[in-house]
Amino acid sequence: MRYRLAASLTVLIASGCAAPRVNPSFDVTSSAARADLKRMADEPIRAARPIVFVSGYGDPGFVALELSNRFRRLLLPGTKIITADAGFTFSMQGARDRLLGRIEEALPDNDKEFTPEVDVVAMSMGGLVARYAAAPRADGDPGKRLRIARLFTISSPHRGARLAALPSIESRITDMRSGSEFLCRLNDPACTDYPIIPYARLNDFIVGAENTAPPGRTPWWVDTPAFQPAHLLGHSDPRILADIARRLRGESPFTHDPPAPLPTGS
Numbered sequence: 375m376r377y378r379l380a381a382s383l384t385v386l387i388a389s390g391c392a393a394p395r396v397n398p399s400f401d402v403t404s405s406a407a408r409a410d411l412k413r414m415a416d417e418p419i420r421a422a423r424p425i426v427f428v429s430g431y432g433d434p435g436f437v438a439l440e441l442s443n444r445f446r447r448l449l450l451p452g453t454k455i456i457t458a459d460a461g462f463t464f465s466m467q468g469a470r471d472r473l474l475g476r477i478e479e480a481l482p483d484n485d486k487e488f489t490p491e492v493d494v495v496a497m498s499m500g501g502l503v504a505r506y507a508a509a510p511r512a513d514g515d516p517g518k519r520l521r522i523a524r525l526f527t528i529s530s531p532h533r534g535a536r537l538a539a540l541p542s543i544e545s546r547i548t549d550m551r552s553g554s555e556f557l558c559r560l561n562d563p564a565c566t567d568y569p570i571i572p573y574a575r576l577n578d579f580i581v582g583a584e585n586t587a588p589p590g591r592t593p594w595w596v597d598t599p600a601f602q603p604a605h606l607l608g609h610s611d612p613r614i615l616a617d618i619a620r621r622l623r624g625e626s627p628f629t630h631d632p633p634a635p636l637p638t639g640s
Contacts, residue, residue: 395576395597399634400613404599407612407628411619414448419623423491423523424454424481428461428473430498430529431546435459437497437609445495448619456480456492460503465545466556469503474518488521495618497609498581499550501530501572502560509565522568526618529574529608533557533585552585561589571621573614576640580605583640592633595640 402410425445427438438457446455458476460469474489481490494504504527507520531538534552542548549556559565566588574586574593583604587593596613598604608614617628 395637395640397595397597397634399632400594400596400617400629402613402616402628404612407616410616411444411448411612414616414619414623418448418450420450421453421493421622422624423493424456425622426456426458426473426477426492426494426504428458428494428496428500428504430461430496430500432461433459433497434462438500441495441497441609444615445619445622448623454480458500461499463546466503466506466549469499469546470507471517473503473507474520477520478518486518488519491521491523493524493526493622494520494522495526495528496530497528498530498605499546501525501527501532501570502550502557505560505566505570506556508568509560524621525568525570526621527570527572527586528611528614529578529581529586529605530572531581531585532561532570532572532588532591534582535580535585536582537580571618573608573617574636575604575608575611575614576637578604578608583636592635594629594633595636 427441429435429438435457438459442455442457456476458473460473463469463472477489483490496504504520504525508522511517511519531550534557535550538547538550548554570588572587572591572593574583574595575598576583576595577598583593583595596611620627
């Protein structure tokens with residue numbers, strides 16, 4: 375534990391001293407993003423479909439609630455917003471079932487196979503939980519699947535989490551290890567028939583920016599402001615929030631293809 379704390383402090387100090395790294399495919403400053411979020415709050419619109427916000431590992435719902443409150447300001451009343459504390463469970467299956475249960479409560483319907491279509495904004499492990507909820511069910515595993523229109527993930531360990539490599543017997547952590555059976559199943563192309571828009575902040579020692587997009591993909595990355603924890607505050611980064619909000623509102627995003635490669639040593 376002391377080693378990990380020392381390592382994180384070293385990363386914070388180093389990030390505070392280094393020159394900011396600019397992503398040419400996501401070139402917007404925090405101040406410009408904040409101004410654009412204010413512009414959107416002054417001109418709210420109705421979202422195309424319900425939006426689900428999902429918290430990450432060990433979070434009883436604070437991040438999902440914070441995200442939903444931020445986005446609620448940008449949308450007209452009547453847009454259905456759902457929050458899920460899927461990370462505050464003891465297994466990926468339990469997290470999946472909690473997420474689906476929240477959606478069932480908020481959007482009841484008679485479809486036996488799928489939920490109504492939603493957009494999902496997920497933090498960290500919440501992105502994996504949403505993907506698991508949308509994946510085909512294994513034989514003997516009854517229940518609906520999540521119908522995702524678009525999945526926006528912030529610092530999600532699509533290819534594993536760095537800290538998950540540490541010794542653990544908890545299934546959620548072992549599932550988040552690089553190369554785990556769980557991740558291999560999720561990353562099978564047959565499991566994903568919807569777009570995933572992944573975001574990352576550099577110097578994320580918990581997940582690793584290189585792990586925050588599915589195999590063969592590069593995340594939309596931004597540098598982490600000095601003396602901020604890259605992972606834990608990813609959900610409050612105005613650049614990421616503004617880009618997601620623009621996409622949800624049907625506006626041109628700040629990001630543009632192709633995504634720039636991750637910097638060396640990110």
